[in-house]
Amino acid sequence: MAVLIAINLVVIGMALPLVMGSPVSTAAQHAQKYFVLQAFGWGLILAAARLRGSSGDWALSFAATGAASAAQWQMAQALQSWLGPRPLRRWVASWCVLGPVGFALLIDSIPLRMAWYSACHALVIASLGWMCLHPQRPAAASWRYLMAACAVVMGLSLTTRSYLASQALFLEGFTQDSLPNHIFAIIAQVCGSLTLVSMLVAWRDETNQKLRDLAMTDQLTGLANRRALLQAVPPMQALAQRQHLPLAVVLIDLDHFKAVNDQHGHTVGDEALQLLGQVLQAQMRADEIASRWGGEEFCLLMYADHAAVERFYQHLSTTLHAQSLQKLGFALHLSAGCALHSTEAPRPFTALLQQADHALYTAKNQGRNQLVLATATSPPPMAPVPAVAHP
Numbered sequence: 001m002a003v004l005i006a007i008n009l010v011v012i013g014m015a016l017p018l019v020m021g022s023p024v025s026t027a028a029q030h031a032q033k034y035f036v037l038q039a040f041g042w043g044l045i046l047a048a049a050r051l052r053g054s055s056g057d058w059a060l061s062f063a064a065t066g067a068a069s070a071a072q073w074q075m076a077q078a079l080q081s082w083l084g085p086r087p088l089r090r091w092v093a094s095w096c097v098l099g100p101v102g103f104a105l106l107i108d109s110i111p112l113r114m115a116w117y118s119a120c121h122a123l124v125i126a127s128l129g130w131m132c133l134h135p136q137r138p139a140a141a142s143w144r145y146l147m148a149a150c151a152v153v154m155g156l157s158l159t160t161r162s163y164l165a166s167q168a169l170f171l172e173g174f175t176q177d178s179l180p181n182h183i184f185a186i187i188a189q190v191c192g193s194l195t196l197v198s199m200l201v202a203w204r205d206e207t208n209q210k211l212r213d214l215a216m217t218d219q220l221t222g223l224a225n226r227r228a229l230l231q232a233v234p235p236m237q238a239l240a241q242r243q244h245l246p247l248a249v250v251l252i253d254l255d256h257f258k259a260v261n262d263q264h265g266h267t268v269g270d271e272a273l274q275l276l277g278q279v280l281q282a283q284m285r286a287d288e289i290a291s292r293w294g295g296e297e298f299c300l301l302m303y304a305d306h307a308a309v310e311r312f313y314q315h316l317s318t319t320l321h322a323q324s325l326q327k328l329g330f331a332l333h334l335s336a337g338c339a340l341h342s343t344e345a346p347r348p349f350t351a352l353l354q355q356a357d358h359a360l361y362t363a364k365n366q367g368r369n370q371l372v373l374a375t376a377t378s379p380p381p382m383a384p385v386p387a388v389a390h391p
Contacts (some may be wrong), residue, residue: 009039010344012196024111025206027081034074038192041067058107065103065117069096072124075133082202083144084136085223088127115166119233122158125151138209143201150191150198157187179342199305208384220270221277229299231289233349236289236301247304247341249352251360252315255368256331256374257296264330272324272332283312299353306373309338313371335363 008020013036020028023103041064047058076092087334099120106113129151132144160185215227240247254260259371261269273296293299304312317334324332337359339352359372366372 001021003190007160009035009042009192013039017030019200021201025203027078027206028203030078032202034199037071038065040275041045041065041071062100062104065100066122069099069124070258072096072121072343075128078152078202079128079131082135082137082206083131083139086131088131091129092124092127095120095127099124099258109316111165115162116385118158118162118165119239119294122155122162125158126155131156136297140201140205143198144196146201150194153187154191157184166282193304218277221274221292223280223298224289224291226273226291226293226299227300229289229293232301235304237346238342240303241343241346241363244343245303246308248302248304248306248309248338249341249356250309250336250338250350251293251298251353251356252298252300252301252316252334252336253360253364254296257334260330260332264328268328272328275324275327276320276332276334279316279323283316283319299356305340306340309340309373310371333369335360335368336385337363337374338371339374357363 015034016035017033020032022034043066044060044064048057048064051057051060055231073093073096076086076089077252080086080089099117099158102116104119106116128135130150132148133149135144138247201268214223218233236247239245254272257272260272276298277290277292280300284290284300284302288300288302289300290300302312304308313334320334321331324330337356339351339355341347341352341358355374363370363372
């Protein structure tokens, strides 16, 4: 049975890179290493069984515990990459170290060293099962619950194995021909196969999420694209209406961007757009959205009233001016138009966008480098808010 498990894990370890292709994510790389190390560990166990009673038995058995612990650590790394920060990660690291160390210290007693390592291994797997719960990033519940269930079964199996090893003289080795070892091998085989299924589903979900993110992201600036912003409009308007929050639609345009391309080249023009994207990402709050609307024009949805938008524009303009001088060698300036969503008389986003566009057009006509705030009733005109004067 142990031979079959080892062969199965070797085949999985060799097949996974072929199935997943290249390049793969960090989490998928950890998953591949998990199965490779598991196969290596079982191979060492089989080799140690052939040398029972010799000095090579101890060395190979200790190496097997190290490989198995390293495999579990790779699993913890994969879960962290897929699900976000995991609270038990340090405990997993501790038990992964204490298992082999205790095994070495108890080398003179086969039952005790086997009982110790099985107990530590059970704690590691139980921790990994808990790590599958409460994700910090979007993740399907199916593969997480399946992996957690496998961890529960394996944890109970290892705990039972630890007790039998310390109490029963007939269980003195990992590969000894005994009923407990046969049962454990069957459980390990089934749980290993289900874990493989869970990891493949997690990898598929991760790949699909990346494709969705690409479809919603502007590739040049890293900001949301027009499609992503339009999808964010209904929930943000609903929240503003429900909680009586101010919601501003702000259109921003880089002044004289054609001249930047003509004088410095399109590569520098792209760098200017990227710089504005970076500054916007740093300034926006997590519950707001900044998108590249098209060309050098950007659209923002912010929970802010006119005064807050003015402060935001002033800070954005000042920061962009300073960073563009430092990184590009010339100053960039912004024109902006703002329309405010009213909870008393809500209007569709298209109307707000048209009003913000009229305000931006007015800012351009009035000399650029300023913010124009739309009134509640008009397309224009409005009070321009000049940017901070720069030397």
